[in-house]
Amino acid sequence: MILNKKNLTPLLESMAAGRDVFVPARVDGVAKFALFGEGVECAFDLVNTTMPPKDLLFPQTQKMYHFDVDANGNYRIREYDESREQVVFGIRPCDMRSIVCLDEVFLTKGFVDEFYANAREKLLTVCIGCASAAETCFCESMGVDPQAAPNADIMLQDCGEVYRVLAQTPKGEAEVANWAAFVEEGDAEPVACELSLAVDMDGVVDKLEGLYDHPIWENLSIKCLNCGTCTYVCPTCHCFDISQDMRRKDGVRFRCWDSCMFSEYTMMAGGHNPRPEKLERVRNRFMHKLNFFERRYGMSLCVGCGRCVEKCPVALDITRLIDDIGACDVVPVAQAE
Amino acid sequence: MSVVETNEAAAQVPENWEPKIIAFCCHWCTYTGADLAGLNRMNYPANVRVLRIPCSGRMNPQYVIEALNKGCDGVLVCGCHPGDCHYVTGNYFARRRMMIFKRLLEYEGLEPDRFQVRWISGAEAGKFRDTVMSVVEQVRALGPLNLTREIPYFELPAVPDGEEAFDAVPEEVVPEEVSA
Amino acid sequence: MSRIGVFLCYCGSNIAGTVDVEAVAEMARSLPEVVYVETNKYTCSDPGQEGVKNAIIEKGIDRVVVGACSPRMHEPTWRKLLADTPVNPYMLEVANLREQCSWVHKDREVATAKAIDLVKMAVAKVARLQPLHSIEIPVHKKALVIGGGIAGMQTALDIADAGFQVTIVERETSLGGKMVMLDKTFPTMDCSACICTPKMSEVGNHPNITVKSYSEVENVSGYIGNFEVTIREKAKFIDYNLCTGCGACETKCPAKVTNAFEQGMSQRTAIYKMFPQAVPAKPVIDAEHCLKLTTGKCGVCSKVCPTGAINYEDEDKLTTETYGAVVFATGYKLIDWKPLYPEYGGGKYEDVITGLQFERLVNASGPTEGHVLRPSDRTEPKSVVIIKCVGSRDPNKGKAYCSRACCMYSAKHAHQYLDKVPDGKCYVFYMDVRTPGKGYDEFYMNTLHDGAQYIRGRVSKIYKEGDKLICKGEDTLTSSQVTVSADMVVLETAMVPADGIDELAAKFTVGRDADSWLVEAHAKLRPVETNTAGIYLAGTCQGPKDIPDSVCQAGAAASKVIGLLNKDALQSNPQISRVNETLCQGDGACVNICPYGAISIVEKQFRENSRKVVRPVAQVNPGLCQGCGACTVTCRAGAMDLLGYTNESIMREVDALCQW
Amino acid sequence: MTAQDTIRARARELLESGEVASFVGWEAGRFANQTTPLIISDPADADKLVFNEYCVNTLAKYVRDLVPRGKVGLVVRGCDSRGIVRLIVDQVIKREDVYLIGVGCPGVIDRKSGEPLKKCTECRHNNPVICDEMAGDEVAKDAPADRFAEVREVELMAQPERSRYFESIYAKCIRCYACRDVCPCCTCRECFVDARRENWVGKQNNVAENRFYGLTRVMHIGDRCIECGECERVCPMDLPLMKLNRKVIQDLNDLFGEFESSMSLDEGPEPLITYDLADREEFM
Amino acid sequence: MMKYAYFPGCSANTTGKSFTVSTAYVAEKIGVELVEIPDWNCCGTSAAALTSPELAVALPARSLAIADRELPGLDVVAPCAGCYRSLKTSLAFARESEENRELIKKIINAPYEAKADVLTLLDVLATDEARETIAAKVQRKLRCLKVACYYGCAMVRPADVCECDNVEDPMEMDDLMELIGAEPVDWAFKTECCGAAQQMTIPVQAKPMIERIFQNAVANGADCIVTSCPLCMLNLDMREAEINRARVANGLEPFDIPCYYFTELIGLAFGADPDEVGIDIHFHPAKTLLLQRELDALELEEAENIARAEEARKKAEMAAKIAAKKAEKAAKEKAAKEAAAQAAAQPEEGKEAAE
DSSP, X not given: OEEEGGGHHHHHHHHTTTSEEEEEEEETTEEEEEXXXXXXXXXXXXXXXXXXXXXXXXXXXXXXXXXXXXXXXXXXXXXXXXXXXXXXXXXXXHHHHHHXXXXXXXXXXXXXXXXXXXXXXXXXXXXXXXXXXXXXXXXXXXXXXXXXXXXXXXXXXXXXXXXXXEEOSHHHHHHHHTTTTTEESOOOOOOOOOOSOOOOOTTHHHHHHHTTTOHHHHHHHTTOOOOSHHHHHOSSOOOEEEEEEXXXXXXXXXXXXXXXXXXXXXXXXXXXXXXXXXXXXXXXXXXXXIIIHHHHHSSOSOOOOOHHHHHOTTOOOHHHHHHHHHHOOOOOOOOOO | OOOOOOOHHHHSOOTTOOOOEEEEEETTTHHHHHHHHHHTTOOOOTTEEEEEESOGGXXXXXXXXXXXXXXXXXXXXXXXXXXXXXXXXXXXXXXXXXXXXXXXXHHTTOOGGGEEEEEOOTTOHHHHHHHHHHHHHHHHHHOSOOOOOSGGGOOOOOOOTTOOOOOSSOOOOOOOOOOO | OOOEEEEEEOTTTTTTTTSOHHHHHHHHHTSTTEEEEEEEXXXXXXXXXXXXXXXXXXXXXXEEEEXXXXXXXXXXXXXXHHHTSSSOTTSEEXXXXXXXXXXXXXXXXXXXXXXXXXXXXXXHHHHHOOOOOOOEEEOOSEEEEEOOSHHHHHHHHHHHHTTOEEEEEOSSSSSOTTGGGOSEETTTTEEHHHHHHHHXXXXXXXTTEEEETTEEEEEEEEETTEEEEEEEEOOOSBOTTTOOOOOHHHHHOOOOEEOTTTTXXXXXXXXXXXXXXXXXXXOEEOTTTOHHHHHSOOOHHHHHOTTOOBOTTOOOEEEEEEESEEEEOXXXXXXXXTTTOGGGTTTOSTTEEEHHHHHHHHSTTSTTTTOOOOTTTOOOOSEEEEEEEESSSOTTTSXXXXXXXXXXXXXXXXXXXXXXXXXXXXXXXXXXXXXXXXXXXXXXXXXXXXXXXXXXXXXXXXEEETTEEEEEEEETTTTEEEEEEESEEEEEEOEEEOTTHHHHHHHTTOOBOTTOOBOOSBTTTBTTBOSSTTEEEXXXXXSOOOHHHHHHHHHHHHHHHHHHHTSSEEEOOSSOEEEOTTTOOOOOTTGGGOTTOOEEEEEEEEEETTEEEXXXXXXXXXXXXXXXXHHHHHOTTOOEEETTSOHHHHHHHHHHHHOO | OOHHHHHHHHHHHHHHHTSOSEEEEEEEOXXXXXXXXXXXXXXXXXXXXXXXXXXXXXXXXXXXXXXXXXXXEEEEOHHHHXXXXXXXXXXXXOXXXXXXXEOOOOOOXXXXXXXXXXXHHTOSOOSOSXXXXXXXXXXXXXXXXXXXXXXXXXXXXXXXXXXXXXXHHHHHOOXXXXXXXXXXXXXXXXXXXXXXXXXXXXXXXXXXXXXXXXXXXXXXXXXXXXOOOHHHHHOTTOOOHHHHHHHHHHHHHHHHOOOOTTSSTTOOOOGGGOOOTTOOXXXX | OEEEEEOOXXXXXXXXXXXXXXXXXXXXXXXXXXXXXXXXXOOOTTTHHHHOHHHHHHHHHHHHHHHHHHSTTOOEEOOSHHHHHHHHHHHHHXXXXXXXXXXXXXXXXXXXXXXXXXXXXXXXXXXXXXXXXXXHHOOSOOTTOEEEEEOOSTTTOSHHHHTOSOSSSOXXXXXXXXXXXXXXXXXXXXXXXXXXXXXXXXXXXXXXXXXXXXXXXXXXXXXEEEESOHHHHIIIIIHHHHHHHHHHHTTOXXXXXXXXXXXXXXXXXXXXXXXXXXXXXXXXXXXXXXXHHHHHHHHHHHHHHHHHHHHHHHHHHHHHHHHHHHHHHHHHHHHXXXXXXXXXXXXXXXXXXXX
């Protein structure tokens, strides 16, 4: 089944009838996923948005509970559920791969985060493959096919003039069912997308375990500013802090993004900080991206979208780190029993 | 992040709306002036609440932002006349800081009358009353502060019908064993 | 969880008249952390206070909010009340429900709503307060008086008589200041030396007073009760233990130096006593003019000295001592009128002299042994013109202020002249005659009766014709031009602060006004204190005044010092700034904003992340800090906070007010 | 001998002689015309140092972490040198902690657009204000058109429009604090945003909290800002932060007389921590 | 070469004729070129300020603007004190601010940069270069002539505009007089007001002002008064006769004090004949004093020559006596030496004889 690019806008308008459709767009000069509607013109020409789509599933500030004391003095807690039927149209394969990571974190290993779960259920993902890549894209090296996203509901492979429509989940099939007016039969060959940037990932995960005290961290971390840019533009970063906003007798408990780059992130009562210096914090972030997540969930936490490489104020580059790790000759430590 | 919509709810003026103004007054001069106004049984509108600080030099611009963010419609900062400061130079520094801060707030779109600074001595009870009355009138004319602020507008979560509240502690969840 | 007690007062009908106190109490009970609310008809009355005390103890209250009259009124009362309870006196916040609520609003409902807000703010603030304790500052039972004039001496005597040690630092070689230069003093015309020299000798011999003549303050540190003052005793080249003051050396010394004490109208030797009755009654060698010290020749004085007290290798001596209080009595000097008034000859005419020069002429121990002889040719002037307000009340050329004492001493000069030269004519040009003291106006009337001719107008020009000084002026009462040809002219010039007052006052961080007079804490209520605790003023250093006022101020300053030194220790003001050393970076933005110089940067050692680190941090001196809080705002990181008005408590107060 | 060669040679000499323990400069990045800061302590790495018109980053603030290891060598252009002066005047480091190799700056080019960076078009001091030695001579540069053009442009907007304009700015801010972490004036050990007890700024990301952070930061650095424009460059959301900083600088100059911060080590106190009896009186 | 733009002023060829003549003479003698400003206009001292302040500033500015344009780079010399003050005030006003200059330009509708400075003739002659040439050019020192230098008020007040060093006791003219051998007297009325216009409006009250000036000059031993302002000259010289008449009526000694322009005296010192430098058109007879003093000077010179000759003779006498004494002493010493030599020689002869 193929979908002509010309029909995109009418398709979007029809989908937006009952639901919120988020499309990549430039709002006030910032490329992000915005609610499709008048005054928002889609920017499918963007290779990728600056702000990742994770905001739809895991907003920067999410109200969790409202609590107060009722008339006879006992606590009353009411949970917010702001999840709504949403469609994210035009999400890229690397971001789809990041949703896989987020699903692992929020939905598996014994505790289901229902705020994330509610949002995730109601989200329909329409992924559009990449015909061309930015200079900072290296998704192939991280095992992501620029024209394929197994976990997307619907996959539109970019074939130049048209998209090749693949419904990959029951939800996707149901949705494609009512695209009849916009799609035609037939097939098309997706355009091959070459990436200029590639890294060699094999052996890196194991090597990292032996590099704990290796000077490469020193050289890398010394130039980091410890701002939170990379963690906030990264589609897979999922650390958050919970705090509350009190009024006299009632208040709202909310969750908000936090960054392991901030020194206050690991500040403990009494003033001890397990990661006091930049070195520990930078090492921890890259280890989490490339090693810890692999060990725990069996997949890399970096999807190669290149946003952090693009947006880092001091051009601290994960790909150069991977190259440097490759170049190191440290023998990998035996597998932890 | 939702597109910015200034608080439409705040824009319409509720019918019996009264401006809420906070006045940071220095203990040695203006607070004394305010007390004197009381002694002379002067009368002025009750919209102004006085917060006592030792000196206008103690006035941190961050309190003004807090007040405006948390619901005040106007802020008044008062201190001794330059030269009379009990701590000699407190108000000289305050004068410079407040001049710069007032221009910055107006630059960011705050109506000039919402943030005012006035030197009122311990003997100027009349001036205190007149200042309070003029500030209240000016802020009343401007209406509620039309600034985006989430705090006063906790949209209470919709309580699912019939269910008053739910048990705060979730039911027991058995962790799956760790996959290889 | 703190247990806050709220005590609301009816204040008879003052508060209850327009505020529904019970409704406020009802609301207060619903506030978080408030465990007990009580209303009272008169909380400040004894029964009222008893009730509060019992409630505190019974209910185990640890923080108290009092909703009553202004804190400026009864906060000390509530603090004393809390002192008798386990609650720290500073865990208290007062909501001003009377002066700023019930008295100024008529509508009961509006006033009650405001009262509720004020109580909410008070509760929010008290919940964040911490117990504060003032510390004891030791008081050294010694006073330092700077300046040995009549004011300095009187202060020193009063303090010494109260049993405290006093040190007088006098820049000149002897006590006495300006008063000892005068001949007579108004209004009683008793001889100045006769009432001043006894005081000098009393000071010289007083067991509790150490006189450091020919000495100056080198530098100062410390604060009230603990002023570390270094005094430089300039080299006298004479060993005062050996010297008997016989004066043999003075007679033999060949050097000739203009005598500043005699206002430049006579010469003195290099080794000299300022005047015969000097205290200490021993000479000093003037290093600049002594031939031995400048050229190496001579040395006559050491030869004639019977006790061998002369020591040419003497050096300045620096001594540092700690004083509990410091009194400035640095006095005044006459304005240098010559550059300011070229129309009076600008110093070209020798017979145009100042008031002090006239005092030396009529003084028996002066250069002319009391005969009024004019400096140029030592003849007796048959007509004298006295011009008042030269440099005073003249913002364009001199000083804008009135020097207060010249009206009286110009009348005295006229009287003395007419007394000494019976056939002399004396004209006094004046703008106003100000005689604001006991017996002052009568004294002025006597001078008029003596025949002094008061002409209301200014002298516009003095010029020499032949050996006469022609004074051209006007008489505004008859609006006619007046020309007086005089033999001598006396200018009553303005008083200005003594030389070097700016540097000296800066060392003690004492304020000065535009004319460099020392600034008192409050013009009307605290005239002898300064903004720097422990430093007091006496005499003309605070502004022009005559001898009676100077002596009055000296007594006042002494009583303040005695009041201070009586205490073994001082209670420091606990509501002062406190440094959070983990946040402080030692950038010193707070240091130069502190009006009291209470903050200093010190190197300190810390353990950070299991590593020893030495870094500069700010340190607040509890004795000096007055708790204004200016430093808390310049400290960007919020390391500096003001106890009693912490950032957190003010923020919560603002929050409490804003959330209805 | 281009400036780059001189820098490399001098860096090697300084490191070999042990006069400096570490040297800060730029090195080539992975992509075309990309540079990234480089901190070396081994003389052999000196040849990695580059100096061209793509050296985007201002290096001053790195010195703060390097000083504990010993004296730091540093390449300084106009903005870097003023950053160093700022650190010294704020007592973060001492003058003898750094060895400065000055170099005239022709203005940095954006590697993507090829245009000079905004901060460089507005730069008024492209030659180092202090340095121990010069690698290559100063570069003449004509002063930019109008320093406060942007500010005036905003001032001309009507009040409601200005209010919406700044609300949209504060809505975009994601509170990543890059502007704070790159700024040489922001050297507090713990920023006020982390002061949990005072809780000046909540942790949630909404217009009100972002406004609190934005306004407070401007008031904290307003009288010391060196106008290097880095905060604007590093902001991932491209917020026009210099419009705020320059507004305060313009007002300070108008009200209290011209004050160019961080131009020399012995300049007087900044305008907001001093006063003048003859200041304008508008609150009487 | 000293070259200036010259602003003559209205009194130059009228009441101040002798000032102009003597100035020209002196200037030519010491090589100062005074180029008259073409189409200069009244400086407005007398009435401009009464009509409007702008006029008082613009009138002189017009001439200054012409000087800027026509004679670029030359400073303007205004010998008459009244003109000097008006020009100087206008210049100060123009240099005070940009708007002031714009205002002036609008009124005189001509470009005006206020570059040229305004000087008095005294300033010109007080420069080192001028003083050297004057000293060189002096042929006859005006010895024993006691002069009271009278500066008037316009050249010194207001002090900040006229940039005068000492408002009460200026010394520029005194130094010049010393240069040409005269003896300036130390007196107190150097800058006292001469009554200026008031002499016409309220003569009764104004007369004593002049009388006092003469009185103080005489009291301090002055023979004559030297001035540099045509108006002062006018008041002093012209009204001396009236004052003398009044004094004689009151039984007081009349004054006999001629008044001169300082340029007239410098001219005389250069050897000029009084008529050449305009001394012939004075009110008060001015020549007799000069002749008298010239005679005194000659007699003084004679007496000095005699005294010098006497001294020389005495010195020569004493020198001769000293020489004689010295010769005597030398002769005695020689004689003693010979005697000693002979005594030493004898024993040898004895010894030789003995061998």
